[in-house]
Amino acid sequence: MNADLPHDLSPWGMFLAADIVVQTVMLGLLFAALLTWIVCLAKGWELAVARRQTRRALTNLRRAARLDDAGDDDGGPLHLFCATARHERDHAADLAPDGIKERVAASLGRVEAALGRRINRGTGVLASIGATAPFVGLFGTVWGIMNSFIGISQARTTNLAVVAPGIAEALLATALGLFAAIPAVIIYNALARGIADYRALLADTATAVLNLLGRDLDRNRP
Template sequence: MTTADNTASGDAGEPATAPAMEAPAAASPAGADTLPHDLTPLGMFRQADWVVKAVMIGLLVASLITWIVLVAKSRELALLTRRQKRALVALSQAPSLEAAEIEPRADAFLAAAREEWRLSGGALDDRDGLKERVAASLERLAAASGRRASRGTGVLATIGATAPFVGLFGTVWGIMNSFIGISQANTTNLAVVAPGIAEALLATALGLVAAIPAVVIYNHFARRIQAYRALVGDTSAAVLRLVSRDLSRQGRGLAAVAGG
């Protein structure tokens, strides 16, 4: 009786211990599904909704345009500034309008003054009128030079102003899709909710990455263009000084002839 009871007890105990040994193995697959997403930036981009992907691509293109404008505009402004400085030095040292010699690409102001002088025939009887006409021509050239120097910077202002809102639109759209997925999955598990929200927030991050450099670079170019416009104004004033100097010389010469 004792031996049989022990044998029966041992046989009955084996099935009771088997499920306890298998429980950890069954819990393993459930834990493997807690992080189903690749949470690297590239992985989140691949798994994002097509609208969010379009927003991200647009922001990356805007950021690329910002850096291209930085390189191209820096070279252009450096070249324009060097030419204008050389022209200003040459005009400041020139004794007269005809004796001034400057670089052909930078002599638009000098050429305009000489052409107006030629068309007016010296205009010694109307010096003030000649000066006003030359000043008007130089003002028009200065305005054109300022517009040429500012060309291409408007896109930086546009990117800096709109990129954060475009990124925010992508975030709102992505979070909306995440909430829809939550309602369909009937779960509020953070491991399920977090990847979708992270994908949405990546759009806002890219918006800031595009906007902040654009604003900084735009302000940098605004200062450089303002300095270039000041050089253009100094060049215009130097040409006007030469015109006034030549008119005064011719006036003194006529007075000396009349007095003699």
């Protein structure tokens, strides 16, 4: 009976022995797992840099006495917020200060939303992988078990040597589905918390810019 048992039940051996559909499912899940870690590293680095820039911008704004004293960060959040406020201030110097502050507040809100959308790009793929990978793995499992039953029917036997390979391949597809889904969900939740913190920093930065602008307008008020 031992001679009839499959000679290789290692993950690689099961992959090679699997049906083409199950192989496709396994390759897709492995690609999804690789993509998860690529997104994790790329977005994690981008988010860390963005939060550091925004914290530095907020510190500079809180130390500044005037909007023009806030400095610049070469295209970072400080530059975008301050440039937006200065543009409206300089082009509406002869208008009512309250109107200037309202328009600047609206413009800063759009800048804040744009920065939030930019940092959020790419995280949706993690949510998709976390939601669909288990079901894709389950599809591979069902297909592999179905092939096992077909093999049993054709061989007219319930010998373990006939049943074991197909079931093992099916379970490997399920394992790969979980291998892709679990890190994707954990990483997505971690990034979501980091992005929420970054959005809060952006809101604080916009408020600081608006406060500086309001002080400048009050100083210049007749």
